[in-house]
Amino acid sequence: DQQVKQNSPSLSVQEGRISILNCDYTNSMFDYFLWYKKYPAEGPTFLISISSIKDKNEDGRFTVFLNKSAKHLSLHIVPSQPGDSAVYFCPNLNFGNEKLTFGTGTRLTIIP
Amino acid sequence: DGGITQSPKYLFRKEGQNVTLSCEQNLNHDAMYWYRQDPGQGLRLIYYSQIVNDFQKGDIAEGYSVSREKKESFPLTVTSAQKNPTAFYLCASSLMGGADQPQHFGDGTRLSIL
16 A cells, blocks of 8 residues: 655645645555645545656646655645645555545645 | 536434435546545545445445445435434545546535534
8 A cells, every 4th residue: 555644734835935745655666646635615626646657747837746766745836826725635545445545634825 | 517416515414314415426437435524634435436336335434325326326325323424525436446546526515413
C-alpha cells in the first residue's frame, strides 16, 4: 500500500503569492498521486495527478512536482486566489483493495 | 451535463429508523463509492462497487447496506444498527475501479438524528 502523509494541517498565504502544499510518501513502487480540493459542505473535486514517468505536471495555475528520490510531492498554486481557500488532499492509494484513503488534508486560507 | 446527484441534501431520521440516501450518476462510470465525513476527520470509505451487482465493504461498513442493481445508481441505507449516523455522506464514482482512478464526487447529504 502507498502511505501518503500531509504534515501541515493548515497554511495561510497572501493573495497573489505562491501556495505550496506538501505530501511525503513511503512506497516507491506506486508512484502515482492525485490531488483533490474540497470546499465545506461539498464533495472533493479532483484537481490534478502525476505519475512516476514525469517530474512535473501542470494545469493552469496548478503544478504538481514529484521528487522520487525524496519521496515527496508538492502542489504549487500560482498566483493564489481567494477561491483557492479550501482543504487539499493527496489521498493514499491502496492498490490491494483498490480504494483511496483520505486523511484530514491541509486547509489553505488565502488572505486578501 | 454529466455528474453525480445526491439526494436529499439534508435528511432527518428518528432513532430506530432505517433511511436510504440516493446517489445517481450519468457519467457512465463503472465504479461507485460511499464515504462518510465527521467533523475534524478525513473521509472514511463505507462501501464501494466496481461493477453492477457487486460491492465490497470499506473501512466502516457496519450499520450500512448498499445495492448496485443498475450502473447509474448506488443507494446507501443507514440502518438502525448504525449507532452514530449523524454525519456528512458523500457519494463518488470513477470511470473504472482502481485506486488510481480520479473520483468524481456529489455534493453530499447531511444526515441528522431527531
